[in-house]
Amino acid sequence: MRFRIEFVIGFLLSFATLHAEKISLVGATVINPADGKVLPNATVVINGDKIERVAMGRQDAATLGKQIECVGKFILPGYIDTHVHFFQSADLFTRPDGADLNSVRPYKDEVAWIKSHIDDVFARYIRCGITSVVDVGGPMWNFDVRKKANATAKAPRVAVAGPLISSVSREKLDLGDPPIVKIETREQAREFVRKLAEQRPDLVKIWYIVDKDHPVDSFRAIARTTIEESHAHKIRVAVHATELETARAGVEEGADVLVHSVIDKPVDEAFVKLLKDRHVILCPTLVVFERYGRTFSHQLNLTPEEQAWGNPEVIASLDVTK
Structure with a gap:
């Protein structure tokens, strides 16, 4: 049976x-x-x-x-989803900075759909046994999502960060309340953390993106200032850093959480020791990058549970052959 x-x-x-x-x-x-x-x-x-x-x-x-x-x-105790973004639906249209499909579905329509389906998202979390959720960065309306969750019986407990303090900009996501804000000076970092602190965030999030135009050290002082100011307000700091040296820099500067695993090279013993000595939480997000690849190569195989419990509109959008 x-x-x-x-x-x-x-x-x-x-x-x-x-x-x-x-x-x-x-x-x-x-x-x-x-x-x-x-x-x-x-x-x-x-x-x-x-x-x-x-x-x-x-x-x-x-x-x-x-x-x-x-x-x-x-x-059994409720599960905790430690890395979500309420401003993203998980459909194909939710990150025009990565795959710009505005010609198929305007991003403003995507965001409107997301906002209108927040209660549905809450209910699906509970249905899956997830009773606590951590949103690690999004627009200022993230704080409205937390307030709504607190007033909704059929909703998980929600912890949120506000807009990501970033080394790069993402203009295609900016509809007037950007989820990602480029910070260029240490003073800007202090001012933005103080602005976020007024909303009593559960976390402050740093988006530590590096490339040939943005090497690790170019943003390190801003990351340090962001962490210092956040800790002064008794707010923990989460860092998106997917390269080993970026992650190492973030932890050395005082990060409390790494929201992804390192993906550019194997970690070394010194890095592991650093995480343990600093009591840093690492959220591995084991399948997030893999799922991008599977989706766009027509190899996405959702489990029966994902098919049954996911939003059918979101799932339908993932068939890139249509």
Whole structure:
């Protein structure tokens, strides 16, 4: 018999908090990734916004409050998606700076569609068992997305950064509220961080892009100033740096998070030690670059789950043969 896995804790915790009542999930199999234990026929007692206890076997019904039958289901902590951008839909039209398809779908229409489907995105996260999401950079309306999520029961917890502090510009993404802002001086960096701090961001994001016209050291002082000013406001800093030396520079200057793996060469032991010594979080984004290649080479093979749970309009756009 095939059991359908349900991820219910995040939603029910939100429900219980709103209604301040005790709820018990009865009869499920509980999986605890922290210690590796699997508890069959378990009861999870939620009191307000806290998990009061998890126990196996028969429980005293008088202590359980409202009971929800969960036999045949699995309960585990909600997943965390640590690298998303709400201003991007994942369809073919969402990054005209990389693939300009304005002649097919104007970018302003793409952004309007994205804004009108935020609730749908929230619901799909919950459906997939993702109860926390980190948006690592986008337009200033990112902060409206966080506010909306906080006011929506069927939504994940959302942490956001504002516009990316960048070594390069991306004019094709600028509709008046740019997601990427080129910063050219240390004073500009300080002023922009102070502007972001007014919105109480969860992170400040640096887009550390290097090429022949923008070598690593040309932006390093601005990165340092951005990190210093952010830390002065008690805000952590995430850095996009996909080259080994750029990533090394970002961490040496005080970055708290690297939002991608290094892709230009194998990392060395000194870099690994640097990350460990500085307690830096690295989000590997293992498939993001691969999926670009697969999409444009007609080799994108979505899993049955992706087909079932992804937005059908977005998925349809990925067929580049049409």
